[in-house]
Amino acid sequence: MSSVPRFFIEARLSETGQHVPLPPETARQVATVLRLRPGDQVVLFNDGGPQWLAKLADVDRGATTVRLVEQQASRPSPPRGVTLCQALLKGEKMEWVLQKGTELGLAAFQPVLSDRVIARKSETPERWRRILVEAAEQCGRVTIPRLLPPLPLDQVLRTQERTLLCWEDEHALSLLDALRSAPGDPLRIVVGPEGGFAPHEVERARAASTEVVSLGPLILRAETAAIAASTLALLTP
Template sequence: MQRYFVDSTQISSPDRITVRGDDVHHIKNVMRMKAGDRLICCDNRGTDYLAELVSVSEGEARCRILETTASRGEPRIQVTIAASLTKGDKWEWMLQKGTELGAASFLPFTSARTVVKLDGKKAGKKRERWQRIAKEAAEQSHRGQIPHVEGVTDWRSLLERFSAFDRVLLASEKGGRPLREALQESAEEHLMVVVGPEGGFTETEEREAVAAGAVTVHLGPRILRAETAPLALLSCIHYSYGEMGGEPL
C-alpha cells in the first residue's frame, strides 16, 4: 500500500488528513488513485494512519482516517551516520540504502583526504536533494520517520559533535577494536558511526577522534568502499541489538 508522510498540521481532526504538495501529483497522476482507494499516511513522529481517499484535486488530497497504529519501521537504537563526501553518486546511494536499513540521521563532512568540495550554494541544493532521497526511501521501506540530513560540516566541527552521543565508532583501516567486542560492552541508544573518504583518515585525524571520545573499530580483513562501510556498520549494529530479527546478541 502506498505510503506518504504528512505534517501534523495536515491532520485536521481525529478522522481527517489532507495531503498537499508533490505527493498530490503522485497520488493523482502516478498512482491514479480515486475516491475509495486506501493509502497510509505517517505523521513523521512514529504514527501510521490507514486512510481512505475521499477526493483529490490539483492542490490537495482529502482522506478519511480508518485506523491509527504505531509505526513498526523505527528501530529502538538511534544511529547517526557521519560519512565523508564521496565522488559521483556514491553518497546518495549510501543515503538511500542507509535510510532503508534504519539510520536515524546523516551527517556529511569533509576531512583531509576528501576529494569532493562543495561551496555554500551548491551544498544547500545538495542537501535539499538528499532530504528528498531520504523521504522517498523512508516511504518505500515503511519507516515511521524520515531521517534528518544535516548540512556539510568540516572535521573540526564534527569532532565537537561527538559528546552529544552515547558512543562514537570510527571505522579504521589501520586497526582498532573488533566491532563485535565494542558492541557487547553496553547498550547505548544514541550512536554515531564515522566513516572517512576513499583515502581513509590520516593518522592525525584518528588520534584527534580518539581524543574527542571515539572508539576505533575494524570491520575485518577486507577493505570496504567508503559507501559500503557505513552500511556494514549500521547492519551489524542493528543485528546485535535485535533489530534485524531475533533477540539481541
C-alpha cells in the same frame, strides 16, 4: 513491501474522519503516476506520530483530499539510536548511503568534511531531504532521520556522545567487539571518504577519545563500509 502506498505529510493527523489535503507533489503522484481513484486506500504518516490508513475522497492532480479511517500500528524502531557521520562522497554514492541508511533505521546523518574528501560541494539539503522522505515512505518507518549540516571532522569529534571511527588500518579492536562492550547505548559511527581517513586524522580522533575500530581484514568501498557499520550498530543488542 505493502501494496498500499505510503506518504509522508506535514499536516497534523488527529482523528478518524478528518479530511486532509495532500501536498501538490503528492497529489500529482496519486493522480497521474499511481492513477488512484476515490475510495482507494493510502497510508499517511507525519514524522513521529502514528500512521493512518486513509481513503481518497477527491482525486485531482492539483487538489486531492483523503479521509482518515483508522490508526495503524507502526513498525518498531531499532533498539539503539545511531547517527552515521559520513565523509562526503561523490554524487550518487552519498545519495545511496542516505537512502539505505534510512531504510536500515538510522536516527540521523552527519555529513563530514575530511582531508581526502573529493566531493567538496554537497547536494542541496532539499534533495537529500527528499531522498530521506522517499526512503522512509518505502520502508515503513514513521520517522524521518535528522539531516545535520556538514562539519569538519575535528568538530564532529568534539562530542560527549560515544563515537566509533572505522579505519581500515585498525587491527586491535573490531566494531563488533566495541559494540558488545556497551550494549544498547546510542552512538555515532564515523566513516571516511573514498580515500579513507589520513593517519593524522585517526590520531586526532584517538586524542579526542574516539574509539577507532575495524570492519574486518578486507578493504571496503566507502559506501559499503557505511552500510556494513550501520547494520552492525543497529542490530547488535
